[in-house]
Amino acid sequence: MRPLSFLDRDRTVAGPGFNRWMVPPAALCVHLCIGQAYAFSVFNLPMTRLLGVTGSAHGDWKLTDLGWIFTLAIFFLGVSAAVFGRWVEEGGPRRAMFAAALCFGGGFLISAAGVYAHQIWVIYIGYGVLGGIGLGVGYIAPVSTLIKWFPDRPGMATGLAIMGFGGGALIASPLSVWLMARFSTPTHVGVAETFIVLGVVYFIFMMVGAAIVRIPAPGWRPQGWSPPAQQPRLVTSANVYVYRALRTPQFWLIWWVLCLNVTAGIGVLGQASAMSQEMFPGKVGAVAAAGFVGLMSLFNMAGRFLWASASDAIGRKNTYFCFFILGTILYALVPSTGRVGSVGLFVLFFLIIISMYGGGFSTLPAYLRDMFGTRYVGAIHGLLLTAWSAAGVFGPVLVNYIRAYEIAHGVPKADAYNATMYLMAGLLVVGFFCNLFVRPVHARHHMPSVQGEATLLAR
Amino acid sequence: MASHNPSGTRTLHLILAWGFVGIPLVWGVLQTLRNAVKLFH
Numbered sequence: 451m452r453p454l455s456f457l458d459r460d461r462t463v464a465g466p467g468f469n470r471w472m473v474p475p476a477a478l479c480v481h482l483c484i485g486q487a488y489a490f491s492v493f494n495l496p497m498t499r500l501l502g503v504t505g506s507a508h509g510d511w512k513l514t515d516l517g518w519i520f521t522l523a524i525f526f527l528g529v530s531a532a533v534f535g536r537w538v539e540e541g542g543p544r545r546a547m548f549a550a551a552l553c554f555g556g557g558f559l560i561s562a563a564g565v566y567a568h569q570i571w572v573i574y575i576g577y578g579v580l581g582g583i584g585l586g587v588g589y590i591a592p593v594s595t596l597i598k599w600f601p602d603r604p605g606m607a608t609g610l611a612i613m614g615f616g617g618g619a620l621i622a623s624p625l626s627v628w629l630m631a632r633f634s635t636p637t638h639v640g641v642a643e644t645f646i647v648l649g650v651v652y653f654i655f656m657m658v659g660a661a662i663v664r665i666p667a668p669g670w671r672p673q674g675w676s677p678p679a680q681q682p683r684l685v686t687s688a689n690v691y692v693y694r695a696l697r698t699p700q701f702w703l704i705w706w707v708l709c710l711n712v713t714a715g716i717g718v719l720g721q722a723s724a725m726s727q728e729m730f731p732g733k734v735g736a737v738a739a740a741g742f743v744g745l746m747s748l749f750n751m752a753g754r755f756l757w758a759s760a761s762d763a764i765g766r767k768n769t770y771f772c773f774f775i776l777g778t779i780l781y782a783l784v785p786s787t788g789r790v791g792s793v794g795l796f797v798l799f800f801l802i803i804i805s806m807y808g809g810g811f812s813t814l815p816a817y818l819r820d821m822f823g824t825r826y827v828g829a830i831h832g833l834l835l836t837a838w839s840a841a842g843v844f845g846p847v848l849v850n851y852i853r854a855y856e857i858a859h860g861v862p863k864a865d866a867y868n869a870t871m872y873l874m875a876g877l878l879v880v881g882f883f884c885n886l887f888v889r890p891v892h893a894r895h896h897m898p899s900v901q902g903e904a905t906l907l908a909r
Numbered sequence: 910m911a912s913h914n915p916s917g918t919r920t921l922h923l924i925l926a927w928g929f930v931g932i933p934l935v936w937g938v939l940q941t942l943r944n945a946v947k948l949f950h
Contacts, residue, residue, distance in 0.1 A: 469918035475926035482930060614930070620937030662926060737947045744945040748938065 457660075459542030464664035470599040470672070472662055477592035477611035479659025480547055483652040484554060484588045485618015487527075488747075490520050490577070492626045496639045500568060503639060511570055519578050521842075526582025528839030531590050535832030536692050538587060539825075543595045543663045550588030551656035557581025558649030565642040586832070588656065589615065593815045594828035598666050601824075602675050605766070605816040609758025612812040616751035622648075682820075684767055684888070688896035689823030695830045700821050700891050703884045708814055709837035709844070710881035711773055714781070714874045715807025717845030718800065721853075721867075722746055728863045729788040729796065742797060749801040750808040757809025758816065766817035767888060773806040774882035781875035785868040811838075821891055848873065 455461060494516045501507045538546040557580040564572030592611050600607035629647055633640030681687055695701045718725065723739040734742070761769040780799045787796040818834065819827045849870050856866040 467918065469923060471923055472918055472926055475930045478930040478934075482934060614934075617934050617937060620941045621933050622937075624937065624940040658929065741945045741947040744941045748941055748945065751938075 454548075457542075457545040457548050459540075459545070459665065462542050462544045462663060462665050463667050464670075468664055470666075473592070473596060473599050473664065474607065474610045476543075476547075476659040476663035477596055478614040479662075480550060480588045480591060480656050481611050481614030482618045482621060483656050484550070484585045485615040486622035486648070486652070487520070487523055487581075487585055488616075488619035489622035489626065490523070492623050493641060493644075496630055496641050497565070500565065500639055500641065503637060509568075515570055519573055522574055522578030523582040523585060524842050525839055526579055527585040527589065528836045530583040530586030531832035531835040532586075533832075534583075534587050535590060535829030536826070538590055538832070539594060539692070539829040542665060543591050544660045546587050546591035547656060547660035547663060550584045550591055551653050551660065552584070553580050554584030554588060554656065555649045555653030557584055558645045558652065562642045562645035562649065565645060586835070589835070590828045590832045592659075592663065593831055594824060594826075595663060595665055597815060597819050597824055597827055600672075601677070602672055603759070603762050604819055605761040605769075605813060606755075606759040608815040609755045609812040612758070612815075613751055613754040613808075615811075616747070616754050616808055620747055620751065682765065684765065684890055685820045686823055686891060686896075688893070689825035690821075690830075690891055690895050691897050692826040692829040692833070694895050694897075695822050695826070696833065698822075698891050698895050700888055701830070701834070703888050704814070704817060704821070705834055705837045706884040707770055707881055707888075708810060708834060709841045710877045710884065711770070711777075711810035712807065712838055712841035713845040713848070714777060714877050714881075715804060715810070715845070716841055717849035717870070717874065719746065719750075719804065719807065719845075721846075721849050722800065725867055726793075726796065729867060730791065730793050731864060733791070733793055742800075745797070745801060746804045749805045753805025753808035754812035757806065758812035761813045761816060766813055766820055767885060769809065769813050770817070770885045771882065773810055774878045774885060777803055777806055778875045778878045778882070781871045781878065784871045785865070788864055788868075821888075823896075825897065 494513055497516055498506050498510055498513060501510045534546075557577045560576030560580060561573045562576075564570065564576055593608055596607040596611055597604045626644060626648070629644040630640045633643035677687065690698070723736075723743050726734045726739045726742050727736065757769060757773075764772075780803050784796065784799055787793075787799060814834065815827060815831050818830050822830050849867075852870045852873065853866045856869055857863060
């Protein structure tokens, strides 16, 4: 027997009586860990004073150098999700979760060595490249498994897992701060030890997920449930091969739907603290702004579950219509909250916007299942996450550069975000039309049969 | 019923699995809420 045969797909098939509600916690074990990526910035300032300890000394790393760690990790998340999608799909969730645990946990341990040796390139390779691959593989690992276990509620099931990615930062941020405080001494910052603890804890946590995850036996259905005789027009019962999906207009329309929805959200997510203080000078201080950012994290997380669950009832296309119509209206109204000085309305609008940002991520897998079937949904999802990487560049660049341009041309700071808000509203209008043009995938793209699938795989 | 099926999932397993992920998540949410209330002070 091969030493790692317990990772094989056929060893993860659930036996009779297995309760499908064991699978969401397995997925959450992975997503709660990799969601740490959103909280990586808590290490930035401490890592600028590894040598000076109480302040930056000559030879200490600069924030601009450290910013590349997160950028690399997100870049490799998108790349690895796209490259390893088919491997994840065909190898099964346990092997993928195990690989993700090794990469993500190992990335922390290598980064700890980089901190000890004070070599930033080691951290780029550790957390940025290896950790980023762990993020990408871990993100898509449980998606198709959940969809297969919950054919009656795929949106809710994937929403639960992807909610974990939002929730991971809520845990990692205070945990990291607490660990650094425990390990710091008057001559030492404590970052390396924190990385070691996090690497080990995350590896164990993710391995628990890998141990308890199961895939349903062929032909399994939830008790008392049978597929509706008449499927909705936008829900297919056929399957599309992963690389064939790239040749459909639906893939690229949904790629833009995700990219535009994420661009609109990610730009303000990174600027929320500064924006709230500059739009309401004297009313919102640094402490209140930090509270605002915390609330946004909570709504980002909750939106992932609630919107994806709602999509099971109203349909994926209609859910994205909600994001684009409501988002356009709210973005267009944000400047007027500054003019009337209503902090409450400003906060309310952005909390709804950020819930839809999260909802855009979590509704996506079920939308792809509806379009391309369940067989390769995880791999197709991986390919589509490149839209996230692209939006990660577009969003912050748009917000930062437009603000800088406005201020350079004499616009007061309190009004410097207005043009950005109107631009975001415009992007969402474009997203509305991309979503509008999504039609069922033509039958010529469907995988013909089991034999046809075998032929495609052999190529 | 699943909890009486020796080859299936016991209720205790479900509680343990959900507690394993739910407790840290609730802790994180509470920590975040504690910071967020400063917005209203």
